[in-house]
Amino acid sequence: MTEDTTTKPPLTRAATLAKAHAEITANRLDALVAASPGNVYYTSGTYFMTQKNIPERLGLVSITSDDDPAFVYCTIEEGHATQESWLKNLRGYTEFADQPVDVLVDVLKKQGADRGRIGVEKRFFSAIDFERLRNRLPKAEFVDADPIFDRMRAIKTPEEIRILGDAAMATDAAIRVAFTEAAAGMTELAVGEMMVAEAKNRGGEKLLHLVLAAGANGFKIHAEPGTTQLKSGDVLRTDFGMIWSRFYLSDIARTAFVGRLEPWQDETYRKLEHVQQTTIAAMKPGVKASDVYRICADAFARAGVEFKMPHIGHGIGVVIHENPMLHPFDHTILEPGMVFMLEPAIRGRDGFYHTEDMIEITETGQRVLSRSADWATPMVIS
């Protein structure tokens, strides 16, 4: 709800097109088509937020090696396309009267790509739209472009890293402030409200998610803040994210203790922190995402803690889980400019213990972008 105060834009037309053209050449494509809101943002400079609630209202960007990329959008999004996008080759369609795929077909014909190799997002395109596209362009060869866009977006621009890092640090600080002001007797809801208010004061625009639970509430399916009052001896866990600089996301998890700290709570917390620091130290250029997962799993095993997480973290940007993902089957090699949320958790005997940090991969190793305070020591809410 606040104005964008970024001085330099996180993305530029020139840098994005250079990346896209390199991929078009490397994959011998005649056209590369973006369709998901994240990839349309990346290639056009504007994000159709309404697609979150109305996914059928497609936006599409078709890029070739020489032409000005074409932007197919619903005329309801006219202002976004004309005033916020860096694209000039605009093709609006009228919702319900026109089929977005038919307009894309016209565009691909004009671009001379209708009998060529076309990269499309098969993870995002619906079966019905893809069927229509193939039927309308029987001579075209369709290539899965998901890995291409994943690669393009995985390396963040310096401005993206600044925005994401500022958002992560402000989210962390808001959690710390709320935990500092919290006290036994206060409800989960009251702590959550302080957290959101503090994040908004620091520039957070909209709430993305807020998990906040005291004690055994952390085991509930819906670990959202409720009317339960904090009491001495509780473990308090939050996983909190907001939207910043219009499109970028934050996602930070922290754990603290109400009133006092039991020795076994201290031990569990420090084990989790040790796993986190061991894993962070392993994150550097040349290491595979799957290796990071394995190193984390090993650290859990050495700490004698059961480990069953399908993933331990994820890329982040304008989508909450961006690739690469830190799971056993993602063999992407870490490179400088990648940004990860690393979030191991322990199912303790009194609740979930969870920590989540933003890690930037640098030329020489990594940088933690999300610690506004000392979380290595368990925080006791007094």
Add this chain to the structure above:
Amino acid sequence: MTEDTTTKPPLTRAATLAKAHAEITANRLDALVAASPGNVYYTSGTYFMTQKNIPERLGLVSITSDDDPAFVYCTIEEGHATQESWLKNLRGYTEFADQPVDVLVDVLKKQGADRGRIGVEKRFFSAIDFERLRNRLPKAEFVDADPIFDRMRAIKTPEEIRILGDAAMATDAAIRVAFTEAAAGMTELAVGEMMVAEAKNRGGEKLLHLVLAAGANGFKIHAEPGTTQLKSGDVLRTDFGMIWSRFYLSDIARTAFVGRLEPWQDETYRKLEHVQQTTIAAMKPGVKASDVYRICADAFARAGVEFKMPHIGHGIGVVIHENPMLHPFDHTILEPGMVFMLEPAIRGRDGFYHTEDMIEITETGQRVLSRSADWATPMVIS
């Protein structure tokens, strides 16, 4: 964030399965597969909210004419599947290690449907998942199940209508309260905050969308509340929705005037209200959705107002735009138990004029569920 206080559940296993079995028979299907969060909710009783942020984390329900329906879900959603669903035939998959489509293929084989006619949501299934499904089941015939689920969900249960009606009425009342407490000099943000707080007091759980703009701000792309102060003579427009009873949505638009009412503002407002009432009167069983659109377009023409809206309204439930839609190409015949949001708008010379009501189709005609106050007379904020 509040507990569900509904006494009778909005959906029941028996009623949903009866609808599904009738469709399976009528369409000679061997299996009917739900995949989108809305249809998985409808057929399982639980909603995977995380799919809004993480769409790849599929939930799938496969229904046959005799078996217990099978529920394929990510083990991260274990609690939802085991404690919140009415399904007992559960098949969890481990994210990244398993492919949800492969688990569905196993299920369809066990159900004996792997060589039969299978209804799938082609609007929701991704091209890559559908390709995998077809490759794994080459003998199966795949039928587009989107119209089937649309029909099932279009007729709301009495409990759904009660929840949706209460939510619409409370949203309307929250707007009225905020407009009543508003005054010249107050910012759009302050009015919006009063609106959200009032809706939360009345049971609204989470903000869905909040458009709120004074005067020419209504023409902006991002008509979200900002630091602009209301001033005498402004038209003030809002389009506001929240989440209620955990999964159901509200969506109400209203227009008012700050300080005084100019004659031409009064005229524009009354034209819009006349269009609204004319269209409402035409909404009854037997009339087509496209006819409702045409009647509204005619009313605009008779009022001498330019009309370019691609649609004038939509079904609503657990998804903001549910079918039937009130547009020229939707020829669904209105039936008792359908619920629509009717939302014509006028681009006035000083801002947007917008009104939106919830209309239930009854046996004999229709009922307006969203007017907590007299909106026929233009409201002047003093």
